[in-house]
Amino acid sequence: MTFSIVLANNPSAYTGPGTNTYVLEFGGQVVVIDPGPIMPDHIDNVAAAIGEREVGGVLVTHHHPDHAPAAESLADRFTAPVFAMDPVPRFKAKRLISDEMDIEIGGEVLTCIHSPGHTNDSVTFVRDGVGFIGDVLMGESTVIIEDLTAYLDTLERLSALGLDALYPGHGPVIEQPRARLHEVIEHRLARNDQIVSAIETGADTVEAIRALVYPGLNPALHIAAEGSVRTHLSYLMDEGTVPNRNW
Numbered sequence: 503m504t505f506s507i508v509l510a511n512n513p514s515a516y517t518g519p520g521t522n523t524y525v526l527e528f529g530g531q532v533v534v535i536d537p538g539p540i541m542p543d544h545i546d547n548v549a550a551a552i553g554e555r556e557v558g559g560v561l562v563t564h565h566h567p568d569h570a571p572a573a574e575s576l577a578d579r580f581t582a583p584v585f586a587m588d589p590v591p592r593f594k595a596k597r598l599i600s601d602e603m604d605i606e607i608g609g610e611v612l613t614c615i616h617s618p619g620h621t622n623d624s625v626t627f628v629r630d631g632v633g634f635i636g637d638v639l640m641g642e643s644t645v646i647i648e649d650l651t652a653y654l655d656t657l658e659r660l661s662a663l664g665l666d667a668l669y670p671g672h673g674p675v676i677e678q679p680r681a682r683l684h685e686v687i688e689h690r691l692a693r694n695d696q697i698v699s700a701i702e703t704g705a706d707t708v709e710a711i712r713a714l715v716y717p718g719l720n721p722a723l724h725i726a727a728e729g730s731v732r733t734h735l736s737y738l739m740d741e742g743t744v745p746n747r748n749w
């Protein structure tokens with residue numbers, strides 16, 4: 503397998519330097535992973551990276567607007583099917599991905615690993631000791647998590663695969679996957695402990711917990727931090743560590 507990366511020009515607080523679109527080649531055929539947003543220049547750059555090669559599929563790691571929307575337009579242009587776990591109105595997945603499904607391209611196989619947590623429909627594509635992980639991890643910052651229980655399970659599962667490198671949807675390659683995955687697991691568990699301590703010292707609203715756990719945070723990031731606190735609270739309530747109530 504060889505591949506190239508086409509960076510979309512959509513940098514932001516949530517997308518880092520922009521979305522990485524991956525063009526992988528197997529035996530003369532290519533697949534595109536995360537076609538990205540509908541930006542004509544980006545789609546042209548991806549088409550240029552594909553060149554004259556046949557496209558076996560356009561693969562989507564998850565439905566978010568910085569990853570999936572260009573899927574249909576690229577698939578139409580190259581007469582290729584879109585593969586995704588969960589079809590949503592922004593694009594039409596012709597092949598639905600299931601956990602451990604193998605996608606055959608150019609006589610070789612790319613394996614799909616369901617990787618929920620950031621979103622429920624997140625998928626990692628694995629081949630040759632390399633994982634293309636979408637937003638499971640970012641190259642250089644933390645990601646938004648919808649379901650912390652599922653997310654921690656996903657990180658453990660990816661660690662157990664013993665991969666050599668992870669290629670994220672944003673930012674640079676992660677070259678020591680096991681160390682990085684465990685660092686993120688530890689970070690999340692430490693955050694749980696901080697939230698439990700904040701509650702023990704009397705914080706009884708999400709805002710009060712956020713103020714204790716993220717002291718001096720830029721006010722522009724308060725909403726995002728409170729979202730993270732809510733995700734952790736829901737995990738802690740499921741676990742029974744924090745009493746069930748409407749936070």
Ligand SMILES: [Zn+2]
Nearest residue numbers: 564566620637
């Ligand atoms: Zn995302």
